[in-house]
Amino acid sequence: MSLKAYNAAVFHLLGDPADMGADVSRGYYEDGLLIVEDGVVKKLGARAELEPGLPADVQIASFANALIIPGFVDSHIHFPQMDVIASPGDQLMDWLNEYTFPAEAAFEDPAHGQASARFFLDELLRNGTTSALVFGSVHKASVDALFGEALARNMRIIAGKVLMDRNAPAHLCDTPETGYGDSKALIQKWHGKGRLRYAVTPRFAFTCSEKQLRLAGDLLNEFDDILLHTHLSENEREISLVKELFPQFRDYLDVYDGCGLLANRSVFAHGVHLSADEMKRLSQAKAGVAFCPTSNLFLGSGLFDFARVKKHGIKIGLGTDIGGGTSFSLFQTMNEAYKVCQLQGDYLDAFTSFYLATLGGAELLGLADKIGNFEPGKEADFIVLDLEASPLLARRLKSCRTIEERLFVLSILGDDRAVRRAYLAGDLAYARA
Amino acid sequence: MSLKAYNAAVFHLLGDPADMGADVSRGYYEDGLLIVEDGVVKKLGARAELEPGLPADVQIASFANALIIPGFVDSHIHFPQMDVIASPGDQLMDWLNEYTFPAEAAFEDPAHGQASARFFLDELLRNGTTSALVFGSVHKASVDALFGEALARNMRIIAGKVLMDRNAPAHLCDTPETGYGDSKALIQKWHGKGRLRYAVTPRFAFTCSEKQLRLAGDLLNEFDDILLHTHLSENEREISLVKELFPQFRDYLDVYDGCGLLANRSVFAHGVHLSADEMKRLSQAKAGVAFCPTSNLFLGSGLFDFARVKKHGIKIGLGTDIGGGTSFSLFQTMNEAYKVCQLQGDYLDAFTSFYLATLGGAELLGLADKIGNFEPGKEADFIVLDLEASPLLARRLKSCRTIEERLFVLSILGDDRAVRRAYLAGDLAYARA
Numbered sequence: 001m002s003l004k005a006y007n008a009a010v011f012h013l014l015g016d017p018a019d020m021g022a023d024v025s026r027g028y029y030e031d032g033l034l035i036v037e038d039g040v041v042k043k044l045g046a047r048a049e050l051e052p053g054l055p056a057d058v059q060i061a062s063f064a065n066a067l068i069i070p071g072f073v074d075s076h077i078h079f080p081q082m083d084v085i086a087s088p089g090d091q092l093m094d095w096l097n098e099y100t101f102p103a104e105a106a107f108e109d110p111a112h113g114q115a116s117a118r119f120f121l122d123e124l125l126r127n128g129t130t131s132a133l134v135f136g137s138v139h140k141a142s143v144d145a146l147f148g149e150a151l152a153r154n155m156r157i158i159a160g161k162v163l164m165d166r167n168a169p170a171h172l173c174d175t176p177e178t179g180y181g182d183s184k185a186l187i188q189k190w191h192g193k194g195r196l197r198y199a200v201t202p203r204f205a206f207t208c209s210e211k212q213l214r215l216a217g218d219l220l221n222e223f224d225d226i227l228l229h230t231h232l233s234e235n236e237r238e239i240s241l242v243k244e245l246f247p248q249f250r251d252y253l254d255v256y257d258g259c260g261l262l263a264n265r266s267v268f269a270h271g272v273h274l275s276a277d278e279m280k281r282l283s284q285a286k287a288g289v290a291f292c293p294t295s296n297l298f299l300g301s302g303l304f305d306f307a308r309v310k311k312h313g314i315k316i317g318l319g320t321d322i323g324g325g326t327s328f329s330l331f332q333t334m335n336e337a338y339k340v341c342q343l344q345g346d347y348l349d350a351f352t353s354f355y356l357a358t359l360g361g362a363e364l365l366g367l368a369d370k371i372g373n374f375e376p377g378k379e380a381d382f383i384v385l386d387l388e389a390s391p392l393l394a395r396r397l398k399s400c401r402t403i404e405e406r407l408f409v410l411s412i413l414g415d416d417r418a419v420r421r422a423y424l425a426g427d428l429a430y431a432r433a
Numbered sequence: 434m435s436l437k438a439y440n441a442a443v444f445h446l447l448g449d450p451a452d453m454g455a456d457v458s459r460g461y462y463e464d465g466l467l468i469v470e471d472g473v474v475k476k477l478g479a480r481a482e483l484e485p486g487l488p489a490d491v492q493i494a495s496f497a498n499a500l501i502i503p504g505f506v507d508s509h510i511h512f513p514q515m516d517v518i519a520s521p522g523d524q525l526m527d528w529l530n531e532y533t534f535p536a537e538a539a540f541e542d543p544a545h546g547q548a549s550a551r552f553f554l555d556e557l558l559r560n561g562t563t564s565a566l567v568f569g570s571v572h573k574a575s576v577d578a579l580f581g582e583a584l585a586r587n588m589r590i591i592a593g594k595v596l597m598d599r600n601a602p603a604h605l606c607d608t609p610e611t612g613y614g615d616s617k618a619l620i621q622k623w624h625g626k627g628r629l630r631y632a633v634t635p636r637f638a639f640t641c642s643e644k645q646l647r648l649a650g651d652l653l654n655e656f657d658d659i660l661l662h663t664h665l666s667e668n669e670r671e672i673s674l675v676k677e678l679f680p681q682f683r684d685y686l687d688v689y690d691g692c693g694l695l696a697n698r699s700v701f702a703h704g705v706h707l708s709a710d711e712m713k714r715l716s717q718a719k720a721g722v723a724f725c726p727t728s729n730l731f732l733g734s735g736l737f738d739f740a741r742v743k744k745h746g747i748k749i750g751l752g753t754d755i756g757g758g759t760s761f762s763l764f765q766t767m768n769e770a771y772k773v774c775q776l777q778g779d780y781l782d783a784f785t786s787f788y789l790a791t792l793g794g795a796e797l798l799g800l801a802d803k804i805g806n807f808e809p810g811k812e813a814d815f816i817v818l819d820l821e822a823s824p825l826l827a828r829r830l831k832s833c834r835t836i837e838e839r840l841f842v843l844s845i846l847g848d849d850r851a852v853r854r855a856y857l858a859g860d861l862a863y864a865r866a
Contacts, residue, residue: 083832085825086845088771089780123825298845300775326768326845328825335759338521342733347522390849392518392556392761399516412519412731412759415848416823 003058004426006034007047008066008384011403012373013359017351018310026351027374028403033060034068036380039425044374063420065388067406069354070373071130071381071422072330073361076229076269076290076319079120079146079159080104080113080137084323091300092235092324093206100323101169104162107137108171113145121149121157125430127328128419130381133229133267133290133319133365134159135201138172140182147190154194154424156381158227158365160201161186163216167207176212183219191226195370195379195425199229199267205242205255217260227366228261232268232289235301239273253278262287267364269319270295271309272302279312288315288364291356293336295321306337307346317361318353330357331414338411350408380426385410389417436491437859439467440480441499441817444836445806446792450784451743459784460807461836466493467501469813472858477807496853498821500839502787503806504563504814504855505763506794509662509702509723509752512553512579512592513537513546513570517756524733525668525757533756534602537595540570541604546578554582554590558863560761561852563814566662566700566723566752566798567592568634571605573615580623587627587857589814591660591798593634594619596649600640609645616652624659628803628812628858632662632700638675638688650693660799661694665701665722668734672706686711695720700797702752703728704742705735712745721748721797724789726769728754739770740779750794751786763790764847771844783841813859818843822850 010032017025033047035054043050051060080103087099107113124132136143136159143161150157163179164172174182183200191198200219202208208216220228233239233252242252249255253274256262264286271289274282282289291304309316318333319325327333334353341348362372371381387406388394393413400406410418422430443465450458466480468487476483484493513536520532540546557565569576569592576594583590596612597605607615616633624631633652635641641649653661666672666685675685682688686707689695697719704722707715715722724737742749751766752758760766767786774781795805804814820839821827826846833839843851855863 082825083829085829086842088783088838088841091775119824119828126824297769297772297776300772300778302776336730339730339733342524343730343735345524345733350521391552391559392515395552396516396518408521409519417850 002038003055004036005054005058005060006036006063006068007060008032008063008068010034010044010068010374011407012070013351013355014373016360017349017355022349022351025355032068034374034382036426039380039427041374041376041378041380043376063384065386066420067385067387068382069385070358070371071383072128072357073317073365073372074124074129074132074320074330075267075317075361075364076292077132077322078135080107080116080142081323082116082120082123086326087323091237093237093241095299095324101172104137105169105172107139107142110141110145113142114149117145117149120146121153121155123328125422126419126432127330127416128383128422129328129330130383130422130424131156131362131365131367131371132158133199133227135229136161138162138164138174140186143186147196151194151196153429154427156195156367156371156379158197158199160199160229163202163212164207165209165212176209176215179212180215180219187219187223187226191223197226199227201229204231204238205246205252206238210246210259213255213259213261220260220263220265225366226265228263228266230256230261230268232256232271233273233278234270235299236273251275251278253281257281265366269321270301270304272296272304274309279309279314282314283312286315288317290317290319290364291337292319292321292325293340294326294333295324296340297336298326299324303340303343305344306341306348307344315364316356317364318356329415331411331418333357334411350404350411353411354407380423382423383419384421385418386420393418435471436488437469438487438491438493439469439496439501440493441465441496441501443467443477443501443807444840445503446784446788447806449793450782450788455782455784458788459836465501467807467815469859472813472860474807474809474811474813476809496817498819499853500818500820501815502818503791503804504816505561505790506750506798506805507557507562507565507753507763508700508750508794508797509725510565510755511568513540513549513575514756515549515553515556519759520756524670526670526674528732528757534605537570538602538605540572540575543574543578546575547582550578550582553579554586554588556761558855559852559865560763560849561816561855562761562763563816563855563857564589564795564798564800564804565591566632566660568662569594571595571597571607573619576619580629584627584629586862587860589628589800589804589812591630591632593632593662596635596645597640598642598645609642609648612645613648613652620652620656620659624656630659632660634662637664637671638679638685639671643679643692646688646692646694653693653696653698658799659698661696661699663689663694663701665689665704666706666711667703668732669706684708684711686714690714698799702754703734703737705729705737707742712742712747715747716745719748721750723750723752723797724770725752725754725758726773727759727766728757729773730769731759732757736773736776738777739774739781740777748797749789750797751789762848764844764851766790767844783837783844786844787840813856815856816852817854818851819853826851
């Protein structure tokens with residue numbers, strides 16, 4: 001039995017502020033104590049209350065000018081696109097051909113995948129991201145590399161090999177059958193091993209034949225707790241191309257639905273241009289979307305209508321969408337999510353932002369029983385934030401009177417520097433130099 | 434005579450890429466040498482060519498994995514708003530009342546102004562900004578504090594005390610006469626001293642009576658090389674309020690024009706919602722605008738139509754607009770400028786971004802004969818960028834083949850960490866810890 005205790009200000013969310021009310025949803029201890037036993041949260045509370053009950057031999061790790069929060073959840077990111085981040089000049093469809101496909105081709109080489117996996121997971125952790133839903137490349141080896149490295153770190157990663165059998169360079173295409181077979185082999189090899197899970201990952205309807213999508217749907221049926229991870233309604237040209245390719249379906253979402261891919265385990269990235277009807281069906285299916293503001297702005301895809309999607313009761317998480325997105329940081333992602341809402345006259349409060357980046361993401365990914373906050377029994381994935389990470393951040397935070405103000409300032413001014421440490425299941429996985 | 438030489442990759446712009454063509458406008462030396470004599474650029478060229486001509490006793494400061502560029506020019510920023518950066522929840526008019534006016538009130542105290550001026554100029558330099566056009570508060574003392582500190586650093590700062598005589602808390606209002614008198618006293622005390630210049634600074638038409646604006650116009654007439662610095666067409670509610678207040682003028686710009694404030698020395702912040710006619714008149718007057726993307730997004734003001742304003746031949750610079758803006762970094766400002774253009778289907782190339790942040794800003798501020806690039810005779814305000822400032826930046830830059838790609842990556846991934854050193858008139862003014 002290993003008992004550890006961490007002392008700092010501690011904040012987490014018990015549920016969606018929109019459902020519970022901001023006051024009820026938030027748990028905050030100015031001088032808190034997070035007690036972890038065997039990698040799992042045992043108790044969270046005020047230090048003054050919990051410290052007397054600790055066995056005498058338990059050392060408390062105290063952090064000054066710090067805030068402990070649950071590790072961030074990145075709901076949509078592409079592992080093989082690290083090296084195309086900040087590639088200029090085009091919207092989605094040209095950008096894929098110009099930059100992304102060439103970069104993904106390099107992942108045919110397992111050695112490249114392994115070296116990249118180390119860098120990728122290092123980068124997630126230095127940004128405070130302890131869980132992510134990840135696109136691999138079309139190559140089975142890319143997912144082997146990522147899962148292997150994540151398993152070694154005991155990191156809760158959900159990933160899948162991309163399925164695409166058309167409208168992409170031939171050397172990056174699989175077939176419906178090989179895609180199905182490779183995915184199944186990966187599921188059998190990795191799904192449920194350590195903290196890993198699998199997501200069936202058709203790139204998007206434009207690069208998948210109906211047959212491939214239907215076989216993806218078969219996989220979703222065959223395995224209970226795997227996810228479906230794909231793109232939906234990101235860009236207007238994409239949408240019209242999908243309509244041309246699938247005239248037998250009434251809209252973009254209907255393509256996925258008709259192939260058995262619309263379920264409560266489905267995570268659709270973007271959803272920038274959803275119709276009211278599509279929103280209704282997403283809600284009925286209890287499916288969810290990943291809101292990727294830095295990507296939507298960088299690729300000029302449009303403004304995600306957070307207020308409207310939320311009103312439909314659709315699950316929402318935040319995604320960096322590296323490499324269309326411009327930052328690995330969920331702070332920077334919150335910054336731009338706020339701006340996307342402001343441009344539409346909507347207000348994204350700080351509690352909701354942090355909910356999206358932690359528990360909301362966990363709910364979207366079907367992991368809310370494991371991670372996302374500090375309820376007893378959950379895995380102790382948490383980060384220690386440095387409230388003095390830069391002179392400006394330190395100065396600005398000092399003038400804040402409430403935790404809501406502090407969180408908001410962090411969501412606007414924060415970046416990887418604000419992450420002092422990251423813990424995975426109670427073990428130190430990253431410490432800022 | 435003091436002769437110094439700096440070696441690294443060196444980049445600057447000789448003019449507007451849109452006018453000269455990207456290839457002609459750029460000056461780039463992969464292994465460059467910047468020679469500075471008595472604080473002024475003596476020569477820039479390839480090291481191999483220039484080094485043999487250097488006197489033997491001149492030591493060359495060499496920087497590995499670095500890029501030297503001209504110091505950034507911030508075309509619009511509020512000195513007394515540092516502490517309201519990242520204040521949530523409202524659009525412009527409410528945001529001013531809720532956060533900004535209370536913060537500005539503190540600048541009545543000269544001690545607060547002095548301490549803030551040090552922090553403010555430190556923050557500019559750590560972000561690589563060596564010149565700025567700055568709003569003070571309504572208090573003469575705020576500008577005294579800022580100019581005093583800037584003079585001590587030999588920094589090229591243009592600033593002015595805010596004029597506002599209505600629609601603001603009484604203790605923050607001046608009168609047309611005291612505003613005129615205080616401004617004049619500040620001009621006589623500071624303008625032309627060291628590298629300082631003055632800008633007559635009516636907040637905006639909403640908080641200024643016609644009489645105050647006309648007296649501001651008188652000041653502009655009385656002194657040759659002072660600037661006019663104000664806000665224009667930032668937010669839709671602001672615009673309609675201005676129309677109500679000034680029914681005798683045909684539009685927002687006409688208010689300023691009618692009061693003698695539309696000139697080739699006028700810098701208008703924002704201009705998000707300009708009519709075609711306003712653009713034409715700005716162009717004819719050779720006036721300019723400061724494009725402030727992080728602020729326009731944060732306050733939900735709207736999307737600056739860069740392509741259209743540019744097509745009208747209006748001078749454009751980049752502004753952080755702290756505290757409505759969310760970053761002191763011109764890199765982050767370029768990042769969001771790019772996104773604002775992308776959302777409108779326009780492409781902002783990297784050369785143009787860096788032009789806006791350096792020489793373009795200098796032209797807007799009437800300083801192009803002094804700063805903005807490395808033409809011989811210009812003041813040696815420059816920054817040394819660290820191309821390995823973060824693991825991701827280092828990795829991404831390594832895959833770039835051209836200087837344009839490298840600049841673009843910097844414009845998206847860069848922040849204050851990328852600034853290793855800042856020099857003012859040849860003297861080291863900031864070195865990253």
